[in-house]
């Protein structure tokens with residue numbers, strides 16, 4: 001169990017800095033606190049400074065944040081804008097996304113493909129999808145946001161692998177990476193998420209059919225079990241039967257967000273199937289990851305072994321469920337109850353740092369544990385923002401035939417067959433980052449192989 005210290009508040013004479021103050025009965029108080037946290041998060045982002053790289057949280061070799069976390073940062077700011085109207089970061093968001101879109105407009109930027117996981121790639125597609133759903137201003141480019149999301153989906157479509165385990169995605173995109181022989185649930189979850197959102201946004205039912213087949217694969221292979229636990233993955237050499245039963249909260253959250261879009265855009269028996277999946281998996285997911293109503297990243301938090309990647313999961317979890325609550329109204333009341341408990345717990349950790357409101361990671365304990373850093377701020381920001389789901393007009397979850405994009409465009413997508421595979425092979429195999437990352441992740445996988 002991690003020790004944490006209650007920081008000294010109001011350190012200097014006349015100092016007004018103190019823990020983040022929120023009156024949860026007041027929308028404007030929630031918005032003000034959220035704006036403060038957004039400003040704290042952006043204050044740590046260097047992507048707008050000369051010589052720095054837009055869209056990511058520093059070079060991963062230096063900052064320790066893998067590039068996919070840039071998409072989480074940008075997506076959190078987009079949702080912040082959606083729920084509070086605070087649009088001051090919209091240019092920063094668009095600049096970050098466009099810088100990372102890659103030469104083929106499919107988020108396979110050559111700098112990063114050598115270390116790119118299939119799941120990481122999906123997170124960039126989901127960020128572009130969110131930009132499309134929220135109609136993020138993008139006046140300087142030839143493609144609309146949904147085109148980038150379509151390109152990511154099509155790029156992934158080509159890498160769906162029936163040759164082993166009867167389907168699914170290999171975790172790593174470059175064949176030379178450690179982890180290429182591992183098929184993880186999240187890599188399929190991001191595909192289902194994008195497919196569900198594209199189905200709803202574009203009205204093209206093919207995306208929904210692909211998403212449903214992919215969900216069925218997760219069930220057949222046992223990554224989703226009969227009790228609706230969602231496990232991490234398994235190896236192709238074992239036909240994906242050596243399932244690593246560790247559970248990470250973002251995997252079911254990403255799945256359920258996709259399912260909610262599919263529920264919302266289908267009818268009849270198909271809709272009933274998505275409704276049943278939503279009810280069952282939401283129930284299990286909340287039982288696994290909420291303790292006394294508060295989110296715990298059960299695989300690592302209690303042992304203080306969460307990697308920097310894992311510290312981002314709480315915010316991803318809540319923002320995904322915010323969409324579930326809106327699109328699947330039969331879950332709205334249970335989820336908003338959970339949002340309240342979590343926001344109150346999260347805010348109680350925002351007591352640290354120079355400004356007295358740096359947020360910690362361990363929401364089950366009060367006070368800043370010093371573990372939160374940028375993702376800690378993004379998590380607490382997400383917890384506040386999702387309290388406001390009933391304040392926004394539902395049209396911000398746009399439906400598509402009237403949406404901003406045709407969904408048919410993939411002018412840049414023609415280059416997809418020259419994408420991931422080739423650019424990865426052109427890279428020197430196994431940069432330090434790739435090796436470090438995979439080692440840490442695989443070590444983790446090993447440690448918790450027996451974890452239920």
Ligand SMILES: *[C@@H]1O[C@H](CO)[C@@H](O)[C@H](O)[C@H]1NC(C)=O
Nearest residue numbers: 044045046057058059063374
């Ligand atoms: C941004 O730059 C500052 C000053 O160099 C550094 O302390 C901070 O860690 C950087 N932020 C990120 C996300 O790398």
Ligand SMILES: *[C@@H]1O[C@H](CO)[C@@H](O)[C@H](O)[C@H]1NC(C)=O
Nearest residue numbers: 052053054099100101109111
């Ligand atoms: C790739 O790396 C170069 C050199 O650090 C940098 O200038 C550029 O912005 C990076 N591009 C992306 C997409 O990260």
Ligand SMILES: *[C@@H]1O[C@H](CO)[C@@H](O)[C@H](O)[C@H]1NC(C)=O
Nearest residue numbers: 098105139140141142143411
């Ligand atoms: C938009 O397309 C035109 C014509 O193909 C091209 O010259 C221009 O560079 C493109 N703009 C961007 C931002 O990609």
Ligand SMILES: *[C@@H]1O[C@H](CO)[C@@H](O)[C@H](O)[C@H]1NC(C)=O
Nearest residue numbers: 165166220221222238239240
């Ligand atoms: C591999 O597992 C799938 C179920 O996930 C099964 O349908 C298939 O028959 C298995 N193949 C072999 C060769 O055991």
Ligand SMILES: *[C@@H]1O[C@H](CO)[C@@H](O)[C@H](O)[C@H]1NC(C)=O
Nearest residue numbers: 282283284285286287290334
């Ligand atoms: C899940 O379902 C069980 C059985 O119906 C119920 O006891 C439990 O409270 C539910 N959990 C949540 C989080 O809704």
Ligand SMILES: *[C@@H]1O[C@H](CO)[C@@H](O)[C@H](O)[C@H]1NC(C)=O
Nearest residue numbers: 263264326327328329394397
């Ligand atoms: C779909 O989502 C909208 C909110 O965006 C909601 O108003 C509507 O009731 C949902 N449809 C169904 C069938 O639940």
Ligand SMILES: *[C@@H]1O[C@H](CO)[C@@H](O)[C@H](O)[C@H]1NC(C)=O
Nearest residue numbers: 154157204205206207407408
């Ligand atoms: C619908 O999406 C599928 C899957 O990407 C694609 O192959 C097909 O061309 C799309 N159909 C239309 C009419 O855009």
